[in-house]
Amino acid sequence: MFELRAATLRYDTGGTTPALNSIDLSIQTGEQICLLGASGAGKSSLLGLLNGRLQPSAGSVSYLGVSLQDMSVKTLRQARGQMAWIPQDLGLVPSLRVSHNVSSGQVASKGFWGMMRSLVLMSQTEQARIHELLQRLGIPEKMFTRTDQLSGGQQQRVAIARALHQGPRVILADEPVSAVDPTRAEDLLRLLSELSREAGVTLVVSLHDARLAQRFFRRFVGLRNGQIEIDGELTDRELQKLYRLPS
């Protein structure tokens, strides 16, 4: 699904060290991958490259065999329409209802006027679909509640619902559980992992907590100083190496 060949990313901030340095990575359809690494290791940059939000300074990133850099505006938008993005701060609109936020997942397929229609007068079919999704996530009663009136955990479920409503082929999540307690983090990851597996969706998640990640993922991509240190299963030795823990 994704192929990175010698992908290097340098930000225009005058620094000499690249954020990502000659990365080679291949991600297959339906895979569930966890990105690990300390702060500043390059996890968010890698997710940005996969989404096409960032362009590599050197090397290439391709999605379904087509280079993201060479795509036209329209094609790139269509490609992104197949990628759900969940950032760390969730990126929800607090003053909108939950249904509106979930509906905004389909912004690529609906276009501007379709999105406006959903915000003003949502179709019954879409309402029913969102309701079903929220039922699976355990918060159907919040469908018409303003998003800023929900707890942190509930907002995270809304972000997952938005991603799933998009009908994506891949979900890119950047530390989606960093702001919740360990029990809730585990529940949310389980939910994300199960729902993605059911839908056959590729899942790429960046996480801080390696122990938590080990419960849900088989393939780990460990980054350090912008380079891949681990690709595969995670052993304690590799983990120590990645975070430079004392043995």
Next chain:
Amino acid sequence: MSRRTFLVAGIALAIVSFSSLNIQWPDLLPSPGGRTIAVDFFSAALTPAFDFQSAATRSLGASFAEKLIGALWITLRYAVMAMTMALVIGVVGGVFASRAWWQRSSKSLRAMRSVVRLFLTAIRSVHELLWALLLLTAMGSSPWAAIWALALPYGGMLAKVFAETLDETSDTASVVLRANGGSGIAAFVAGIVSRALPDLVTHAVYRLECAFRASAVLGFVGIPTLGYELATSFEDGHFREVWTYLYTIIFVSLALEWWGARLRRPLTKGATPAKQAMPTDSVAALWSKRARSPLVRGSGIAFMLATLVCWIAPAQWGSQLSIAQRYDNFVRFTLELVPHPVRESGNWSEILSWLGELLVWDGVVAMWSTFHLGTLAALFAGAVALVGIGVTARSLQSSTPRDVFMGQSLSLSVRVGSAALLRLGALVFRAIPEFILAFICLQIFGPTVWALIVALALHNAGVLLRLGAEVIDNRDVGADQVLLSQGAGRFVSYYLALLPSAFNRFLLLLLYRWETCIREATVLGMLSFGSLGFLISEARVRLFYDEMLLWIVLSGALVMLGDLASDSLRSLLRRDHRQPSIIRGPGSRSPYL
């Protein structure tokens, strides 16, 4: 920049302004004739008129109530119509003047933003009274002159605030929508505009309240709104009628303010959700049980109906000039805007000597006076507010200030009573437009600059007292509670803990009011004092439209400079003192900014 720097700069500026305006302390006392007027005027406050005071006027036909309602209807109608036009300018201008809209565009397209901003700054820098003078002279007496006079500057003001609000709104949702394949416009509208919408609506309601007051003031240039009737009654010495008009202005202003304040909570925080368990089985059941705000819904419907009525009701005022006559007037007016030496000789090089003569002899002096008039009034208002906020803040004047029990006290009712009295005073002064306050003060003090300073300072102190008290009431410092728990009094807690922590926020508010004071000072001269407004008024009376235009452009330039200076100082404050020194109240930005 430190607090000390600002305080020293403020005091220095006040001294310079005092000497520049050649202010005499004895002028602060009412003139002998003014004393009689003051006694008569204030004693009429408790007996507002319900009928004409003069029997001669009574015999003319229409009743006083009809006249009052007619003037109120015209005032409200022009305000509402102007606001609908201003909203169009504000929304379109606000979007194109925001950084958020242009951030992913090319450099050449981004230059468009500067053009839009310049246009918006120009239209809002000219005071609505000056727009009214220009448009009345160009178009003749027509409701459209009044409506455009309000719509243009208010459109510019709305656009400025809308653009700032959009730029301050977090773009995280917009980034996600783009990452999910949304187009730039869809991400902007669904991710940024929808998030900023509660703040935009709240500010628009506040502007409607301002537009009502401004519409009343248009009466002073002959448009038959409440200000016209008020000025006529005052000049006839019918003070009970004046109070009826004043009470009407105060009542409607406060009603609009109350409405805006009530709307703010459900708009920014959402309607209160139902307490009972929500059904989960069907969308229809969930929809019927959703949290709703009847106030928001009712207000929306009421505003749309009111707008419709205002637009379709027949015009009640306007001259009977035909379109051809209006066109001729307009052509003559535009020809007379050309400086007279150029008009006579046809030689444009003479414009420089004409400009030089006018600017050196009158223009620079008038600009200087106008600047100091506005500055001094803002400084007085700030000083009154800094002292008064300690009295008006509810969280300080309750029996348990800042949640600290202070013991049983007999003086509590006195304290609460005096705080309520000061709040009432602030309420009344901010509800009466500066221009009307200045008109009344001039009758009492006589033709002295004090009258204008007092009027401007009172209105702005009223606004600052309310905003400052809100800042204090919403502030969570901790040190104030410690001081109170250690036996300090309310004022010690205010001056030692609350005021220092909120000082930058006060300065921000004061700088916003300073901009307003400079803007108002450009027109107050129309009432007497030798500032830009005086020159404008004089040029109009002498039918020197070229000079009138020059003074109006100068007043706009002065307001622009004031805005620029205030903007720079505010960004300096924001940069130096990020959170927590500058708190954001409930919602995010105050609608009064």
